[in-house]
Amino acid sequence: MSQEELTKILEAHKLWGATVGEQGERADLRDADLRDADLCGAVLRDADLCGAVLRDADLRGADLRDADLRDADLRGADFRWANLRGADLSCSDLRRASLSWANLSGANLSSAYLYGAYLSGAVFVEGWKIVRDEK
Numbered sequence: 001m002s003q004e005e006l007t008k009i010l011e012a013h014k015l016w017g018a019t020v021g022e023q024g025e026r027a028d029l030r031d032a033d034l035r036d037a038d039l040c041g042a043v044l045r046d047a048d049l050c051g052a053v054l055r056d057a058d059l060r061g062a063d064l065r066d067a068d069l070r071d072a073d074l075r076g077a078d079f080r081w082a083n084l085r086g087a088d089l090s091c092s093d094l095r096r097a098s099l100s101w102a103n104l105s106g107a108n109l110s111s112a113y114l115y116g117a118y119l120s121g122a123v124f125v126e127g128w129k130i131v132r133d134e135k
Contacts, residue, residue, distance in 0.1 A: 001033060003038075006037065009025075009027050010027065010039075011024075012025040012027070013026060017046065027044060029047060029048060029049045029052050030048050030050045030051055030052065031051040032052045034053060034054050035053050035055045035056060035057065036056050038057075039058060040061060041060070041061045041062060042059070042063070043062075043063045044062060044063060044064050044067050045064065046067060048067075049067055049068060050069070050072065051071045052073070053072070053073040054072060054074050054077050055073050055074070056075070056077060057074075058077075059078060060080045060081055061080075063083050064082055065086055065087065066087060067084070067087045069088060070089070070090050071090075071091045072092045073092075073093050074089075075094070075095045075096055076095070077098070078097075079097060079102045080098050081100075082099075083102070083103045084102055084107050085103050085107065085126065087104075087108070088108045089108060089112050090110045090111055091110075095114075095115050095116050095117065096117065096118075097114075097117045097118070099118060099122045100119065101120075101121040101122065101123075102123070103123045104122055104123060104124050105123055105125055105126035106126065107124075
């Protein structure tokens with residue numbers, strides 16, 4: 001997929017999200033080859049990336065909330081600071097992926113392959129709150 005095609009899909013998806021589906025179009029990137037893609041800061045909330053190849057892609061700071069990433073090849077992808085809250089990563093290959101400081105709360109990681117993934121500072125549980133009992 002060319003960068004121009006990807007840019008059009010991302011713009012239509014961003015409009016789709018901003019207008020709650022009234023305009024634009026939900027990103028359908030199922031089985032797309034996005035190897036080495038620059039998706040830094042991309043808005044892909046609710047996008048369909050099932051089976052996509054995002055090997056070594058730059059997804060730093062991307063919004064992937066509730067995205068479908070089942071069976072995706074995410075080897076070596078950079079998800080630092082990405083928001084993956086509620087994303088479906090089941091059966092995905094995350095070997096050597098950097099998930100440092102990513103929000104993974106509510107994400108489905110069942111059967112995901114995480115060998116060698118960097119998880120330093122990753123958030124897996126949302127809503128931690130310290131409550132003081134002051135008498």
